[in-house]
Amino acid sequence: MVQDQINAEEANLEALQSQQRVLAHETTYGTVSVLLVSKPPPPTARPVKLAGGFTGGLAAGWHALRQVTSWLLTGFGAALPFAAFVILAVYAGLRGWRWLARRRAGPHPAG
Numbered sequence: 001m002v003q004d005q006i007n008a009e010e011a012n013l014e015a016l017q018s019q020q021r022v023l024a025h026e027t028t029y030g031t032v033s034v035l036l037v038s039k040p041p042p043p044t045a046r047p048v049k050l051a052g053g054f055t056g057g058l059a060a061g062w063h064a065l066r067q068v069t070s071w072l073l074t075g076f077g078a079a080l081p082f083a084a085f086v087i088l089a090v091y092a093g094l095r096g097w098r099w100l101a102r103r104r105a106g107p108h109p110a111g
Contacts, residue, residue: 051059
């Protein structure tokens with residue numbers, strides 16, 4: 001009776017393992033669908049309409065000055081880390097060159 005129970009459990013285990021293999025094989029061919037949703041783009045800014053005449057020219061000039069200043073500061077901010085690295089590299093190179101030149105010259109004879 002115990003042997004029959006063991007045989008039944010083994011058969012049940014083999015059936016479950018077979019079912020697991022079939023399911024694992026089926027999932028390799030499963031299709032996954034993904035829907036990506038993004039925020040709608042912000043409305044485009046309308047161009048600034050400037051009045052004509054002296055005040056319009058002054059306003060246009062002021063607007064252009066602000067834009068150019070913004071671009072220059074952005075460029076300066078982007079170049080600053082690279083400039084700092086270049087300055088440090090040049091400084092280290094000059095110090096090494098001077099040190100090497102002093103070593104090659106050798107000790108100076110006393111007076």
